Amino acid sequence: MLEIKGLNVKLEEEDKQILKGVDLSVEAGTVHAIMGPNGSGKSTLSYVLSGRDGYVVTEGSATLEGHDLLDLEPEERAAIGLFLAFQYPVEIPGVGNMTFLRTAVNAQRKARGLEEMNATEFLKLIRQKAKELQIDADMLKRPVNVGFSGGEKKRNEILQMAMLEPKMCILDETDSGLDVDAMKLVADGVNALRGAGRGFLVITHYQRLLNHIQPDVVHIMSDGRIVKSGGPELALEVEENGYGDILSEVA
Amino acid sequence: MALAQPKITATEERLSALRLPESGVWLARARGAAQDRVRTMGLPAARDEYWKFTPPGTLVQPEAPQAAVFRHDEAPVFDGIERLKIVFVDGVFDAAASDPLEGEGLQIERLADVAAQDIHWARDLYGVLETRGQTPVDRPLAALNTAYASDGILIRVTGHVSKPVSLIYHHESTSSDAILHHVMKVEEGASLTLLENGPAAARFNKVMEVDVADSAAFHHVRAQGRDHERRAATHIFARLGRESTFKSFTLTVNGKMTRNECVIELTGDDAVAHVAGAALGDGDFHGDDTVFVTHDAVNCESRQVFKKVLRNGATGVFQGKILVKPGAQQTDGYQISQSLLLDGDSQFLAKPELEIYADDVACSHGSTSGAIDEDALFYLRARGIPGNVATDLLTLAFLAQAVDEIEDETLRTEMAARLEGWLSRRSG
Ligand SMILES: Nc1ncnc2c1ncn2[C@@H]1O[C@H](COP(=O)(O)OP(=O)(O)O)[C@@H](O)[C@H]1O
Numbered sequence: 091m092l093e094i095k096g097l098n099v100k101l102e103e104e105d106k107q108i109l110k111g112v113d114l115s116v117e118a119g120t121v122h123a124i125m126g127p128n129g130s131g132k133s134t135l136s137y138v139l140s141g142r143d144g145y146v147v148t149e150g151s152a153t154l155e156g157h158d159l160l161d162l163e164p165e166e167r168a169a170i171g172l173f174l175a176f177q178y179p180v181e182i183p184g185v186g187n188m189t190f191l192r193t194a195v196n197a198q199r200k201a202r203g204l205e206e207m208n209a210t211e212f213l214k215l216i217r218q219k220a221k222e223l224q225i226d227a228d229m230l231k232r233p234v235n236v237g238f239s240g241g242e243k244k245r246n247e248i249l250q251m252a253m254l255e256p257k258m259c260i261l262d263e264t265d266s267g268l269d270v271d272a273m274k275l276v277a278d279g280v281n282a283l284r285g286a287g288r289g290f291l292v293i294t295h296y297q298r299l300l301n302h303i304q305p306d307v308v309h310i311m312s313d314g315r316i317v318k319s320g321g322p323e324l325a326l327e328v329e330e331n332g333y334g335d336i337l338s339e340v341a
Numbered sequence: 342m343a344l345a346q347p348k349i350t351a352t353e354e355r356l357s358a359l360r361l362p363e364s365g366v367w368l369a370r371a372r373g374a375a376q377d378r379v380r381t382m383g384l385p386a387a388r389d390e391y392w393k394f395t396p397p398g399t400l401v402q403p404e405a406p407q408a409a410v411f412r413h414d415e416a417p418v419f420d421g422i423e424r425l426k427i428v429f430v431d432g433v434f435d436a437a438a439s440d441p442l443e444g445e446g447l448q449i450e451r452l453a454d455v456a457a458q459d460i461h462w463a464r465d466l467y468g469v470l471e472t473r474g475q476t477p478v479d480r481p482l483a484a485l486n487t488a489y490a491s492d493g494i495l496i497r498v499t500g501h502v503s504k505p506v507s508l509i510y511h512h513e514s515t516s517s518d519a520i521l522h523h524v525m526k527v528e529e530g531a532s533l534t535l536l537e538n539g540p541a542a543a544r545f546n547k548v549m550e551v552d553v554a555d556s557a558a559f560h561h562v563r564a565q566g567r568d569h570e571r572r573a574a575t576h577i578f579a580r581l582g583r584e585s586t587f588k589s590f591t592l593t594v595n596g597k598m599t600r601n602e603c604v605i606e607l608t609g610d611d612a613v614a615h616v617a618g619a620a621l622g623d624g625d626f627h628g629d630d631t632v633f634v635t636h637d638a639v640n641c642e643s644r645q646v647f648k649k650v651l652r653n654g655a656t657g658v659f660q661g662k663i664l665v666k667p668g669a670q671q672t673d674g675y676q677i678s679q680s681l682l683l684d685g686d687s688q689f690l691a692k693p694e695l696e697i698y699a700d701d702v703a704c705s706h707g708s709t710s711g712a713i714d715e716d717a718l719f720y721l722r723a724r725g726i727p728g729n730v731a732t733d734l735l736t737l738a739f740l741a742q743a744v745d746e747i748e749d750e751t752l753r754t755e756m757a758a759r760l761e762g763w764l765s766r767r768s769g
């Protein structure tokens with residue numbers, strides 16, 4: 091599904107190397123987790139994959155089902171099935187959440203050669219998905235993420251994911267700022283989308299999210315590289331001993 | 342202070358290209374006095390402080406600069422709205438295209454029709470509110486209008502009005518130089534919605550004096566017409582009585598030169614005045630909103646909300662002032678002017694001012710100028726929304742704050758649709 095090979099990335103504005111050769115392969119239907127200390131490059135990886143400006147790929151490749159991601163505009167990446175749940179969802183005053191979602195859903199359908207979803211169909215679908223995530227009608231009407239609490243923002247990300255039904259989902263610290271109940275809701279939302287050949291890359295700083303979303307593979311990222319990969323037990327190891335032991339072991 | 346010789350010359354050149362229309366006693370007096378005011382003030386010149394952001398030359402020169410007529414197949418603004426239509430073509434009243442000048446609760450007349458009379462109710466307002474608006478800042482183009490207006494509409498609202506009055510301004514001649522002067526008198530407890538749309542002429546000088554009596558309401562929505570080469574200098578002079586409401590919204594798209602002045606005087610307690618504008622300029626566009634709100638009563642509220650989207654070298658100007666006179670306690674004054682610059686070639690020039698002589702007031706103002714929010718743009722694109730569509734969404738969101746000032750939902754939707762149309766015609 092997602093193939094990343096020898097990815098080297100530096101900042102556009104300054105000569106600073108952030109990713110220093112990332113190799114990663116997420117097979118269809120699997121959940122991979124990336125853990126790592128702050129500043130190790132996890133968000134950078136998610137941004138580079140989704141096409142944010144400000145980064146330069148100096149070496150390596152990234153493909154989604156064989157499509158060269160790095161050659162595509164952000165909206166084209168979304169249309170072929172890539173989704174990033176942002177660590178910091180952006181507030182957009184003046185754009186209604188519902189308008190935004192409908193525009194996004196229909197833009198993607200159009201890009202895939204499908205007919206636009208009509209207003210009634212769309213409403214029915216969004217109401218159902220919103221209910222599952224305990225997102226009330228008011229949140230749908232408000233401008234995108236404006237005045238949302240941290241937890242509401244994260245649930246709104248998952249709602250978008252549920253509506254867009256991407257093939258490859260990257261979740262960047264979706265657990266940060268969530269209380270236990272909200273985390274459970276988010277995890278249920280993610281788990282509902284598991285299977286069906288979908289790939290997940292769950293970026294998290296802590297192990298606790300992985301209690302709810304069981305990963306198939308866990309990677310440890312440090313200083314722009316994946317330094318260790320293993321099964322779910324690797325996450326427990328981090329939880330117990332912190333990153334120190336693992337990092338000194340691979341150093 | 343004596344005027345500089347070049348200013349006198351420019352003023353006399355302009356006046357010699359005009360002729361005072363024949364008038365009966367009431368109007369002849371007003372016109373003569375206005376002509377004197379023009380000569381005393383002199384017409385605007387490039388060095389005038391009040392015109393430092395907007396070159397007045399083309400608005401002042403004796404002949405109107407040529408302006409091609411812009412043909413398009415877009416449905417006319419306010420098309421589906423039930424209203425009383427009054428049509429002017431290049432500033433000339435078009436009787437055949439207009440509805441009969443009558444309506445429930447309304448007394449409507451043409452200035453040209455009543456000009457010969459010796460007395461008329463409009464005497465108490467025509468040129469009177471304009472004169473009040475000449476202090477503390479000169480507005481010579483308005484005085485010129487009072488002196489030379491060829492026609493205009495005089496409306497007196499006495500009771501319940503069943504539909505909006507709609508002034509429609511067509512532009513057919515490439516060299517037309519129209520001067521119209523309207524007077525609106527909304528009597529106690531009455532209310533009127535006035536719509537205006539169209540480019541009007543190659544060059545348009547329009548004054549509207551609005552007297553809103555106690556507990557009366559005046560709602561105004563206008564769209565200035567899409568002709569790229571048109572020029573316009575417009576003035577609104579409004580005087581508000583106790584517990585009255587004045588709300589005005591202007592959509593300015595295209596036009597080489599637009600200067601919209603709005604002068605509002607809150608003279609009765611508990612009155613409310615909102616003035617808002619959304620402007621879209623692409624290329625050879627200069628759009629200036631100059632607003633002056635005077636609080637001269639207790640517990641009044643005023644809002645100024647102006648948004649401009651500029652690209653390809655367009656220029657936007659905002660000069661806005663809130664003056665709170667001694668004794669105008671519990672004033673609530675708000676002013677915001679913002680521009681969204683879609684590229685590096687465009688510019689926004691703003692001069693927000695507060696002058697306050699009362700102690701118990703809450704006044705705030707803000708002015709910003711910026712580009713599209715890159716984080717928001719990326720967020721939308723990451724959800725699959727193409728860059729141009731995302732830019733339009735953010736642009737409309739930026740303008741929404743001004744459009745939302747329109748109280749009536751139908752009119753608000755109409756203005757939003759026009760903005761959307763303008764954007765979609767331009768997005769790649
Ligand atoms: N736009 C940027 N400007 C400056 N430094 C950046 C930028 N983006 C990332 N970095 C730096 O790159 C490193 C990795 O950051 P990030 O990818 O956010 O890490 P993580 O998500 O693992 O905490 C950090 O040292 C961070 O400061």
Ligand SMILES: [Mg+2]
Binds near residue numbers: 132133263
């Ligand atoms: Mg991060």
